[in-house]
Amino acid sequence: MPVPHIRHATPDDEEPLGRLDRATWSPQHAVQPRPQPPYDPFFNERFGPRDHLVAELGGSIVGYIRIGYPTSLACNTHVRQIQGLAVAEEARGAGVGRALLRAAQDEARQQGARRITLRVLGHNTPARKLYEAEGFVVEGVLPEEFFLEDRYVDDVLMGRSL
Template sequence: MPEPSIRVARPDDEGELALLDRETWSTLHAVTPPPRPPYDSFFSERSGPRDHRVAEHGGRIVGYVRLGFPTELASNTHVRQIRGLAVAEGARGLGVGRALVRAAVAEARERGARRITLRVLGHNTAARKLYESEGFVVEGVQPEEFFVGGAYVDDVLMGRSLR
């Protein structure tokens, strides 16, 4: 697969992104219950199309990354946070996740952020390796923060400087 093309999400992507979100749901990364009908909207007031970058291949969306703020505090606006990342099953291992992480880092820089952070479940080793390879470091661990899939799971806080 050639490099995926990355672009800003559009309002009309909502259905395809919502479907991707449902298809990629897993206890490997989700702390919420599995999605069930009626499904919530993918975009929200807090996280609209402008806050998402999508990866396309062959005319269809194969992944997305959501970029937001870690808090709503004015004193924290110099930090952006990756608040979601998904890659379609058929596109995994082909560089889509890496391209999306890099797009999020570039976007955070363009918006003037000094840092970018994320949270990842401790047992999600593939995601953790990807983030580490892109310069993120573990900044904290909340042991057994979540109970998912019948097990207690650590919440790993990662970040990197953008300066």
């Protein structure tokens, strides 16, 4: 199985990343409704290419990870937060998510971060298993934080030291 190539996003990645984001939308991980046309731009004033790493297999984008700050507070700048992760259906099981997570941790370290966190829906077992396998631990749970598809779902905060 080929190893995914991980790189920083560029402005030219806008369209393929938007398509990937829409194609991978699922109530397993999304708290927003399914995107409908006209679609919002993938990059915006809050998150631009500099905040994304992309994974390529065979020259095609098959995944991305978004890294940001959990807050705008100066006293919190030593922490980065994964604020989005998507892997194309056809690339699942090929190590793309794992490679993106590892690259995000390397990027956060290079930026001087000491910790990295993320939030995951309690019912997203595959993602939680991947995060745990990569050293993330549950640091908090907001019980029944979201009401999705006629049921209450926990919001799970996970993190790890870098």
